[in-house]
Amino acid sequence: MNFLFYVISGISLGSIYAIIALGYTMVYGIAKMLNFAHGDVIMVGAYISFCATSYWGMSPFMSVIVSMLVCTVLGVVIERLAYRPLRQATSLAVLITAIGVSYLLENLALLIWTSNPKVFTSIVGTGSVKLFGGQMSITTVTLVTIAVCVAIMIGLTLFTSKTKMGKAMRAVSEDKGAAQLMGINVDTTISVTFAIGSGLAAVAGVLLCSAYPTLTPMTGFMPGIKAFTAAVFGGIGSVPGAMIGGILLGIIEIFGKAYISTQLSDAIVFAVLIIVLLVKPTGLLGKPINEKV
Numbered sequence: 001m002n003f004l005f006y007v008i009s010g011i012s013l014g015s016i017y018a019i020i021a022l023g024y025t026m027v028y029g030i031a032k033m034l035n036f037a038h039g040d041v042i043m044v045g046a047y048i049s050f051c052a053t054s055y056w057g058m059s060p061f062m063s064v065i066v067s068m069l070v071c072t073v074l075g076v077v078i079e080r081l082a083y084r085p086l087r088q089a090t091s092l093a094v095l096i097t098a099i100g101v102s103y104l105l106e107n108l109a110l111l112i113w114t115s116n117p118k119v120f121t122s123i124v125g126t127g128s129v130k131l132f133g134g135q136m137s138i139t140t141v142t143l144v145t146i147a148v149c150v151a152i153m154i155g156l157t158l159f160t161s162k163t164k165m166g167k168a169m170r171a172v173s174e175d176k177g178a179a180q181l182m183g184i185n186v187d188t189t190i191s192v193t194f195a196i197g198s199g200l201a202a203v204a205g206v207l208l209c210s211a212y213p214t215l216t217p218m219t220g221f222m223p224g225i226k227a228f229t230a231a232v233f234g235g236i237g238s239v240p241g242a243m244i245g246g247i248l249l250g251i252i253e254i255f256g257k258a259y260i261s262t263q264l265s266d267a268i269v270f271a272v273l274i275i276v277l278l279v280k281p282t283g284l285l286g287k288p289i290n291e292k293v
Contacts, residue, residue, distance in 0.1 A: 012142040014250020015149030019204040020227030021195030021242035028238035036098040039224015045202030060123035075198025109217035120209035129146035235286025
């Protein structure tokens with residue numbers, strides 16, 4: 001029974017990583033850049049939801065909507081001011097800028113909310129569901145997190161395959177130059193990608209703090225790094241790969257804590273990533289890129 005409980009807990013944690021990883025993988029797949037400020041957008045989303053419920057008197061559902069709106073706008077502003085001017089710059093310049101944006105968001109959060117930890121109230125309550133005649137108890141947050149991850153995955157898949165903007169994203173991902181010649185606005189497409197990824201980051205931040213209710217300006221740092229690891233694990237640039245990588249990473253982390261060591265669980269996660277990349281450098285669902293010389 002403990003084994004099944006750990007699997008479900010791992011899927012729940014992995015679902016949060018998967019939602020965050022979708023933001024990484026979408027931006028990389030389309031803009032070919034790594035937005036390392038993504039983890040701090042998660043933190044901003046959680047703080048906005050916290051303020052909405054604690055100070056502004058909003059319902060939990062409305063707090064999530066407001067959080068998504070704020071993070072969506074934040075993502076577009078970051079792309080427009082920090083990344084768009086570097087569209088033709090080297091990867092190193094973009095990477096340094098992303099790290100700078102990350103530190104900027106963390107320090108702004110310190111100025112606004114201070115370093116004192118906030119106690120985040122779960123948006124779905126503290127209830128639980130009894131299974132197997134009461135032998136196992138699963139929290140409502142766990143079930144909602146898994147359900148939201150599946151819904152987002154299905155929604156994104158339909159969006160990218162059925163809508164005009166989704167098809168434009170796929171075209172830009174394949175070949176920016178050719179997409180531009182076909183009349184696709186590359187800048188708008190990339191901005192929409194940042195908007196979607198940042199909106200998902202807000203959802204992930206709320207779910208993360210609902211499960212682990214301590215909120216600080218550094219809340220998004222480690223989940224962001226692990227979600228990036230999940231995106232690489234599954235094959236960065238692949239939407240299904242981000243989900244599979246996130247869930248597998250969550251399961252590995254929970255089992256590492258349960259059966260090996262809570263102190264070594266993070267090391268185990270990154271060790272597994274190294275092994276996978278040694279065997280399959282493109283990740284589980286990644287495709288090798290053939291460059292013409």
